[in-house]
Amino acid sequence: MVSVEFAGEATMNEVCYVHSGGKKLKSEIIRINGNVADIQVFEMTTGIGVGDDVEFTGELLSVQLGPGLLGQVYDGLQNPLPELAEECGFFLDRGVYFSALNESKKWEFTPSVEVEARVEAGEQIGFVREGIFKHWIMVPFQLEGVLTVKRIVGAGSYTINDTVAEVEDEKGALHPLTMVFNWPVKRAVKSYAERLKPSETLITKLRIIDTFIPVAKGGTYCIPGPFGAGKTVLQQVTSRNAEVDVVIIAACGERAGEVVETLKEFPELIDPKTGRSLMERTVIICNTSSMPVAAREASVYTAVSIAEYYRQMGLNVLLLADSTSRWAQAMREMSGRLEEIPGEEAFPAYLESLIAAFYERAGIVRLKGGEIGSVTIGGTVSPAGGNFEEPVTQATLKVVGAFHGLSRQRSDARKYPAIHPLESWSKYKGIIDEEKTEFGRAILFKGDEVGQMMKVVGEEGTSLDDYIIYLKSDLLDFVYVQQNSFDPVDTAVEPERQQHTYDLLMGILTAELDFAGKEEARSWFNRVRQNFLDYNSKEWKSEEFNKLEATISQLLADKKKGVEADAVGF
Amino acid sequence: MQKVYSKIESIAGNVITVSATGVRNKELAVVETRYGPSLAEVIRLKRDEVALQVFNGGRGVSTSDEVRFMGEPMKVSFSDNLLGRIFNGSGRPRDGGPELTDTMIEIGGPSVNPARRIIPKNMVRTGIPMIDLFNSLVESQKLPIFSVSGEPYNELLARIALQAEVDIIILGGMGLKYDDYLFFKDTLEKGGVLSRTVFFVHTAADPVVESLLVPDIALAVAENFAIHGKRVLVLLTDMTNFADAMKEIAITMEQVPSNRGYPGDLYTQLASRYEKAVDFDGSGSITILGVTTMPGDDVTHPVPDNTGYITEGQFYLRNGRIEPFGSLSRLKQQVNADTRSDHRAIMDGMIKLYASYKESLEKKSMGFKMSDWDEKLLAYGGLFEREMMDLSVNIPLEAALDKGWEILASCFEPEETGLKSELIAQYWTNKV
């Protein structure tokens, strides 16, 4: 942190540059007191000295919005990392900044409005093709009131900086429009008609999530868990498989190596829905743990602003932030340097409201043109000591719609994804009837109880009926709740298959089974489990799949003597 | 251009302040004390008030000692002349050899552009089944050993260092016991690798703050070797001492602690060191093996906790064995798909069964009757601990996998293992 004396005007969150050692280091004003501004420098501060000049820009910290964002890899301030690598080689040199978007590329622009048309902020004036999408060129979100189109160019190819239209505001001022504009990252985009209630399931293709603890389009969820429990893997598979249009990955203060995996693999992975590479629907914002901490704080806002931008085109966007705790820690570091009065665990007192405001930027909206667009936010949380009773987890739990809590015990036992099926919850609707999922959940719950009890009274002190419940719950856990992310088939399960598998499993869970003793029951369940595992890794409706299903049904028919009393009706 | 000041305004702990102008953040200075010169680094500038941390500690510094600013941040010499040499925590020779001054390089430099990193792909074979089979170590990985003091973590480090096929070994010691220092020296010498090893050793007898420089110096040197195409293994022991030195400075600077006295930026500080592990596209690599001792065997203590969130897994050393629970290599999936078709399945399957064994063991200890299944698990657990976990076992991965099937077959029926039928058909060895 640096304090600067200034003459004239300074604005909170204004961007400025510290001139030091022949470099200009990007910074942001974070406190103003009299004629002294405290600024956070988004670079390493080695070599800065008292007396260095600071240049104020008058601009707020912003993102550049326009065609060409998809497929990009940016740092937290939207500096494109591949370009930086070309210029500087292996290392992230300080003070080297590039335009976020390609300024020389020509886009085929088709206008969608005519002269004298009336438009408002966020409304469309034309489009270009960006990969698989129609990328709408919109009236910048900050223009106020009703505007009149005074000039619009004909169809043709233009760069992002070419003027494509001119609009006149209510006061008669003319605004030239290009295909790009800046938006201050810390302000939510509000250019829509209304906000709706998230109701449609966002398919992740993970059984435990879609079935038991679903996410909704426009909703929010969090994944707290101790280190190594599987938060990042969970987000990685979600970023690949989720049924959304655009995915924004905010790698916030975590390992660089994890970003590299995405970076190198996505261009090779083909999205079966579109036939195009996954990279074409992805933007990566990456401020990894060894990159400057001040930019880490900004990076989640950069990410959510880009997410909102694509939502404004009527697309469903998923923002995955890993990890929001690092963002909170960045705020803690700055707050500490500002010598603010600390709250719990030295986090700033305003932590809770900032977390709430961030998740509040998720939502499903009806746009002014009638289309529906959504931003869904999923954030991981890395609680100190793996203990959820800490400020970031607690503040997050207050505002999100679903909680996917990872358990150390489950990850130690290699039960992946290590989401705790009983402690996690969701307020959203899933892909399977609630009555059925409740039945499954009850089995898991009772099985857990019996398991606990068995630890006290032993297996011989447990009745056969209880023991069977325990085995049923174990089966449900093993073959449905758990899912092998490294198996090519099991890694992503379509909703139709989830429903089908769940019904097959329900047949077993609801059955009254005929066993002479525990030993027989255990070995029968082992056999079922074995077949189920094989079944899960076979292509949907393939010959082997059908054969294994028949085997499982036959195993059940052999031992079924009726339906459990509490399961009549399924 | 060197500026000299001879009035120290305040001395608190290891931090001194002087009144000076034209000084820059992180600049290096030398404090001439009556006990000899000490390096110091600028850590805060407030108008003309300059705060420095003194690496030899504040003890014995007097208000009239001379402070000489060097006009640049800390640097260290880099060349092949480093090989086979032993330096102290500030990079000064401790082996009686000549001081090195050729090609001075900056320490604590910028981080590697993620766009220029590559996905690690080379397995480092150690001959230890708990590593090779269950948690494969990968070139360019950053991975600490978690343990309580008293465990043979330094022995394990040295063993891996000798077995790993790397070009250069750099040992960064922080608060290293003198005996351990000699142990490393002897072992690496006997192993015939001393001539491609560099030591930066801060011992338990040296001033605590001096250990702060060790990771940065060791890693800056490693980085330069790696850029020159070398595969470098950096051993950092013990990072908890490093964190404690940071805590000391933070408290002196009156920073608000976040957790048990540690500064709020502990995560960032540790990460900026560990993230130096890298595989350079078209060049060499840095692999970091660290030691993090856990005060009170508590993995939720801030140092192991923050470390676990940063590193790519950890080896949990307890009772002289690498524990299957808590141990993790996050890069294992980058290499274990191409070793043998049963590698992943055996890796997960055996651990799941070992978890069940632990449950049966618990039941047994509570005096419950053991079912047939429990008895099977008990037999399995015993075999697993003897034939796989024991650190004296030294066999290649393939032999360890075969051994795995052997153990399973001698304890279970195929369908009790939870392994896929195809693999069982291929690898199941019939009971003898």
Ligand SMILES: Nc1ncnc2c1ncn2[C@@H]1O[C@H](COP(=O)(O)OP(=O)(O)OP(=O)(O)O)[C@@H](O)[C@H]1O
């Ligand atoms: N679904 C899964 N299937 C198989 N292995 C998994 C799965 N999830 C996690 N793992 C294993 O656990 C390791 C750690 O997972 P991951 O990196 O996602 O943890 P994390 O919760 O993000 O930890 P941190 O907080 O330290 O970043 C992985 O490298 C992998 O070996």
Ligand SMILES: [Mg+2]
């Ligand atoms: Mg992670």
